[in-house]
Amino acid sequence: MSITRRQLLILLPAAAIAWDYVVAGTPEASPNYQMAEHWWAMLIDVTRCIGCGSCVRGCQQENKVPDGYFRTWVERYHVEDWRMEYPSVDSPDGGKNGFPAGKETGGKNFFVPKLCNHCAESPCTQVCPVGATFVSPDGVVLVDQKYCLGCRYCVQACPYGCRFINPQTNTANKCTLCYHRITKGLTTACCEVCPTGARQLANLKDPKDPIHEFLRTHSVQVLKPQMATRSKCFYYGLDGAVR
Amino acid sequence: MNLFKDAGHLFRVAAVFLAGLLVFLIVRSFLVPRSFGRYGHYRANAITEIAALPINYAGHQVCENCHGDVQEMKSKGGHKGVACESCHGPLAAHADDPASVTPAKLDTAVLCVRCHQENIAKPKTFPQVNAADHSGGAACNSCHKPHTPAIAG
Numbered sequence: 001m002s003i004t005r006r007q008l009l010i011l012l013p014a015a016a017i018a019w020d021y022v023v024a025g026t027p028e029a030s031p032n033y034q035m036a037e038h039w040w041a042m043l044i045d046v047t048r049c050i051g052c053g054s055c056v057r058g059c060q061q062e063n064k065v066p067d068g069y070f071r072t073w074v075e076r077y078h079v080e081d082w083r084m085e086y087p088s089v090d091s092p093d094g095g096k097n098g099f100p101a102g103k104e105t106g107g108k109n110f111f112v113p114k115l116c117n118h119c120a121e122s123p124c125t126q127v128c129p130v131g132a133t134f135v136s137p138d139g140v141v142l143v144d145q146k147y148c149l150g151c152r153y154c155v156q157a158c159p160y161g162c163r164f165i166n167p168q169t170n171t172a173n174k175c176t177l178c179y180h181r182i183t184k185g186l187t188t189a190c191c192e193v194c195p196t197g198a199r200q201l202a203n204l205k206d207p208k209d210p211i212h213e214f215l216r217t218h219s220v221q222v223l224k225p226q227m228a229t230r231s232k233c234f235y236y237g238l239d240g241a242v243r
Numbered sequence: 244m245n246l247f248k249d250a251g252h253l254f255r256v257a258a259v260f261l262a263g264l265l266v267f268l269i270v271r272s273f274l275v276p277r278s279f280g281r282y283g284h285y286r287a288n289a290i291t292e293i294a295a296l297p298i299n300y301a302g303h304q305v306c307e308n309c310h311g312d313v314q315e316m317k318s319k320g321g322h323k324g325v326a327c328e329s330c331h332g333p334l335a336a337h338a339d340d341p342a343s344v345t346p347a348k349l350d351t352a353v354l355c356v357r358c359h360q361e362n363i364a365k366p367k368t369f370p371q372v373n374a375a376d377h378s379g380g381a382a383c384n385s386c387h388k389p390h391t392p393a394i395a396g
Contacts, residue, residue: 033294050365052358054329061333062299076364101373102363109364134285144289180296189300193329195322195358196369 033183038138039204040177041232042191043211043220044113046239048198051076051111055190055199056096062178062189069164070094071175072115072190079241080107087241112242113199115190116141116162116175117223117231124154124163124174133172139204139232140177148172159227177201204232299333302326306334309341313390320391321370330354330389351383 003011051074059065059072074095079087092099095111102109122141125133132147133154143154148171155163155172166173178188182201186192191199202211214220214236221238222231235242281287306327307314317323328334330349337344352374361371374380386394 035290047366050358050369051362054357058300058328058333063296078364098357098360099362099364101361104363111364131279131284131286134283134289136290137282142290142293144286144292146289146292147286176293179290179293181298181300181302183294184298186298186300186302189333192300192302192326195325195329197324 035136035138037203037205038182039232040118040139040182041202041204041211041234042115042118042177042188043200043202043214043234043236045198045200045236046110046112047237048196049074049111049113050196050198051095051099052195053095053098054193054195055113056094058189058193059175060096062181063176065173066166066168068093069166069173070096071162071173072113074099075112075114076102076109077112077239077241078102078105078107078109079239084241087243089243108239110239112235112238113190114160114162114223115233116158116177117160117229117233118175118177120230120232121228123157123159123227123229127153127157129153136179140179140182141174142176142179143172143174145169145171159224159229298335300328301333301335301338303328305338317390320388321393322390349389351387351389352378352380355383355387355389 053074055072056070056074059070060067063071065071072094073091075089075091076095076099077087077089090099099111118135118139118141120135120139122135125135125141128134129151130147130149132144132149133142134144135141150165150170150172152165152172155165158174163172163174165171178186178190181188187201188199191201200211203209204211211234215234218236220234220236222234223238223242224231276286276288278287279285282290303314303326310327313327317325331346334344334346337346356374359371359374361373365371372378378386383389
């Protein structure tokens with residue numbers, strides 16, 4: 001049987017449509033989760049942090065973060081009142097196993113938990129040459145592990161030092177705000193295990209989220225506001241010495 | 244019409260370009276994932292892949308489904324705000340299969356000091372002790388009940 005030119009012209013578009021269907025890829029998962037209804041943020045109450053390192057351990061166990069690398073960590077600041085610009089900061093093993101007691105030498109001491117700030121204008125996503133990192137439609141900065149080349153541009157671009165190259169995969173790695181948890185209605189691992197409630201996950205698009213009341217009634221700050229990254233990690237009780 | 248005398252050459256060149264373009268488009272359709280560009284300059288399916296990662300911390304709501312008695316007891320004490328897995332560790336595997344995965348017994352002498360060992364940087368209102376002076380290395384649960392830590396009386 002031979003095909004006439006007319007039959008071929010009809011068959012070709014049909015084949016093209018069928019091919020399109022084949023390569024369309026997997027459809028979207030978690031049907032109960034609407035990205036358009038979420039704009040994720042985190043609230044960190046510095047005055048409640050006790051430097052126990054639960055968040056660091058929790059994150060490493062939840063996300064299989066290799067030893068010596070951190071998606072979240074805790075810093076201890078020591079600030080003398082006469083030289084606020086030069087705080088001394090320590091973070092032994094990211095604060096994973098707590099901190100040495102320290103001696104009372106005047107000045108003030110406090111803990112600051114840190115993690116990816118999930119900036120709305122994130123410098124790290126802007127420098128990626130292959131489109132492997134991005135701000136998702138619900139406001140989380142993520143890394144596509146299949147696309148990342150490991151070129152380290154983003155590691156340099158992050159003003160907060162929140163990215164690293166995973167030595168096992170040689171790709172960029174960072175806090176995902178536990179995207180696999182928050183899309184299923186759970187909170188992040190760090191917020192789950194924080195014993196004092198110093199960390200709280202917040203959905204800025206949810207008018208019932210307690211963060212709105214908190215932001216209205218408290219003075220909050222973001223890290224490095226001069227970088228204009230539109231960070232979404234809001235710190236309450238943050239000292240000016242914190243970098 | 245001398246101008247179009249050699250137009251045949253142009254048509255041949257145009258045909259070569261067209262064929263090249265066709266090859267480019269076909270190769271491109273193979274190499275670029277279909278979800279690339281759905282929301283921006285990235286692969287939209289990466290979001291789904293990250294969302295599908297396994298969970299290790301079940302969340303205290305899941306614990307309370309079975310251990311309501313502990314939750315009831317804990318809600319009366321100073322540890323009411325502390326989630327189960329904060330001390331007991333990630334137990335989603337236990338929640339999925341309670342029969343075969345049993346949580347490890349905890350050593351309070353190690354566990355309690357993670358939070359309550361005194362430290363200059365801790366908020367002054369937070370209860371903290373020097374464990375060596377306070378109990379001489381004895382396990383904390385010989386006096387305190389971990390779920391309701393205050394000692395009555």
